[in-house]
Amino acid sequence: MFLRIDKLPVELPVSPNIDPIAARNVQELLGGRFGEMSTLMNYTFQSFGMRGRDKIRPFYALISNIAAEENGHIEIVSAAINSCLNGPRTEFDPAHDPESAHWQNLPGGSFSGHYVASAQTALPLDSRGMPWTGDYVFSSGNLILDLLHNFFLENGARTQKLRVYQMTDNPAARMMLGYLFVRGGVHAMAYAKALQELTGVEMSKMLPIPNVGNQIFPEAKRFMEGDLHLKLYRFSPDDYRECSGLWSGTAPAAYTEGIGSTDQFQFIDAPPSGGDLAHLAGIASSFAPNYAPEEIFEIAQKLYQKAKD
Secondary structure (H helix, E strand, O other), X not given: OOOOOOOEOOOOOOOOOOOHHHHHHHHHHHHOOOOHHXXXXXXXXXXXXXXXXXXXXXXXXXXXXXXXXXXXXXXXXXXXXXXXXHOOOOOOEOOOOHHHOHHHHOOOOOOOHHHHOOOOOOOOEOOOOOEOOHXXXXXXXXXXXXXXXXXXHHHHHHHHHHHXXXXXXXXXXHHHHHHHHHHHHHHHHHHHXXXXXXXXXXHHHHOOOOXXXXXXXXXXXXXXXXXXXXXXXXXXXXXXHHHXXXXXXXXXXXXXXXXXOOOEOEEEOXXXXXXXXXXXXXXXXXXXXXXXXXXXXXXXXXXXXXXXX
């Protein structure tokens, strides 16, 4: 089973303007081969099918726990896309005349699906508009092979995030990227440590891939200064504590880069405190949540009050 917390892993700044080009580029990090949907579903199906899990519980707990965090990564990438597509507006857009809607002159490179299919919100697609597919899932049943694939997947994801970072200066997109540089680094290091336990091979010596430290990105450095690169969170009220044994000890100097208050890996027995989701105001010309939503809002308020009573 899964629990859900109504927060983002970290609060994002609001995009100062509508930026459909950034939104399209960031889509690759959601629904592409190396996107967050792929990391989530790879780790989830590996955990579903792990044989002998009671006897190899620390490795099962690690993959399962990271899979749970990846749900939040899907949410934060989607939030960045939504911010880019909606900008800073917080009030309902009452432009009721579809003939005068502003979609007719979208900048070149925009993805029309964001406007036609989803009312200016994220979709499970890559930057080309191709849908995410289960063909991206690798679940071999061999623990070492799956962990090796996960190590590769995290570093492939980091490579594409670095490229997207260079393609945008949007603050919502870049803050999301800085956070995921750090958290993806935790996952890559965790898989490296698990592989070393099983094989003796020091996979961590290969990191970072590409060989560009997170500290050069101001959005990532601020999270490292809070030791976020050393923390593995537990995303369950009672389960998955067994992976704490894999995430312990002193981090390599190249990994800490001299930033933060410690060089010790930290297992945090709770999820991160998180940040609030941005408000997505309605758009009449998109019929979202409805052309004239007053009746829906009134019904919702009555239900909300009933739930509080």
